Amino acid sequence: MSNAPSTVIFDMDDVLCRYHFHRRLERLSEMTGVTPEFINHVIWEQGFDEEGDAGRYTAEEYHRLFCERIGAPLSREQWLEARAISIEPDHEVLDMARRVKRNAALSLLTNNGPLLKESIDIVFPEVAEIFGVHAHFSCEFDTCKPDPQVFLRLTDHLRAKPGETLFIDDTASYIEGAQAAGLMTHHFQSASKLRPVLEEYGLLI
Template sequence: MSTALRCVLFDLDEVLADYDRAVRVSRLALAIGSTPAAVREAIYESGIEDAADSGALDAVAYLDALSAHLGRTVSVAAWTTARREATRIRPDVLALAQALGTRLTVALLTNNGVLLAQQLPRIAPALFPLFEGRAFASAQFGGRKPEPRVYRDCLDRLSMPASSTLFVDDNAANVVGARQAGLHAHHYSNFDGLRSALAGFGLP
């Protein structure tokens, strides 16, 4: 007899959405009058993004740090627009999440900063209202996947037991972390694989 799931917890990038870093970098560079190389270094090599993802920088401090590093003002609007243009929701996975949402709780946990959590309804409006109140960034829990406590704290917020939750992520290390936290977990590589994993729980 399969375990009865009460919650499916999705990763965002490369599961629910295609995410193109090059698009994000180029759009933000254009918006602030900088170069793609400088923006790429600021976001992905300076440590600022990692600090925000782990909760060490709140939304204001994160944008201030990027602005200081780049010598250009990075506004909420410019940052959000660049992230939105780099994010494309996968219709098949979204439709599956919507079907699941009629039977159990669906939620989202992404390694990102507080700013993304705040702006996600504008970055990926197709995810709402399905994930309303249940779309979380790792920064909200003071860490990053694959730290087991991040999953546990997220489930505490959802009032869901780990033993009744399936976590879905494209990063193998994050899948291992989820299992260490007591969740069921699926390493996402393609849509058919996810469907098969869900079928093992009698879903959708």
Template sequence: MRVPPRIERILFDFDGVLAHYHHEQRIAHLAGYAGAEHERVREVLFTSGLETEYDGGRISTALYLSRLGEGIARAIDEDTWIASRMAGSHADPAVMEQILALDAGLELGVLTNNGLLMAQAIPRIVAPIHPRLEGRVLCSGALQLRKPEPRIYTLALEHLGWDAARTLFVDDVFANVQGARSVGLHADTVTDAASLRQVFKRYRLA
């Protein structure tokens, strides 16, 4: 029988793992704030490629918010942006419960394909586990790479001071899991609380 590796650290994806993300709710929140058409907000954020540029670290937060505000004809500050993201993001209670039950000695972190502002939003969205993260929330915008690019995982490990051999990475996108495995991380696909429970059992974490 194969003995699972000793895992000392877990790196979580955010959207689709720790929280459910609903683009439409976020768009509706911004549209209501700006008095703009729903489709106009979608066009400025997503169709234009603005969100992808920001997530990849190719533009600053100031420029991102400026272009977003110009596009929907109302200035958007950081607090307003975070509020809109929180309107569309909801922590999975069953996932939160499982994470809270993990051994206190396990170090936990987040690696997400999102812009810099998400480092401020994530602790609020997943407030129950925020103390376990202790500032270990890494965004692709800060690393200037996006998953599944292999280099993003090595940069994340370097930043955290973690080694791949003792780290488990979980993501809802299999391509991202493959990217993590390519640099030596233990990695598995997780799409809900049930699949997370199975992964935790496989690695004898629960």
């Protein structure tokens, strides 16, 4: 196709993997003795985790404040273990990403903070293997999806043209943010629906 993208950006959770948030909460609860409901409330519902995703904290600050908020000690290794438990790799999509890499510049953009960024090779080694230094986290850009600025800052960093960049994500509002920034988009629903899109662009050769 003449309008095939020169750069392709994948989301991570619920695209490259199935994200089982409940498993994460349950493991955190087992480790700390704090109820899953309380952890969810003080970390996610009150917006603390999103602040981390937006680059407000260093990895050390995030870890310290996480423990303070839940009122229990938790090692960095335990936090990473709970995050890893939540990830079920989608090997079909990961294989497509490997093939796309042969035909276009490949990148990743996930709403996540510095603690995961520093240890992605431990938590989700396939991401480190496939995307390498082009695995990007929203905390690097001081804002999160769906803010159009995060897409513009990433494409600028990649020296990619927004209109020649395909963004793949499962969240409708993030797709809308990418479109507002001028990117091409695919609203991910399944590997079987993504494959023909990438094939039509000639990205799976």
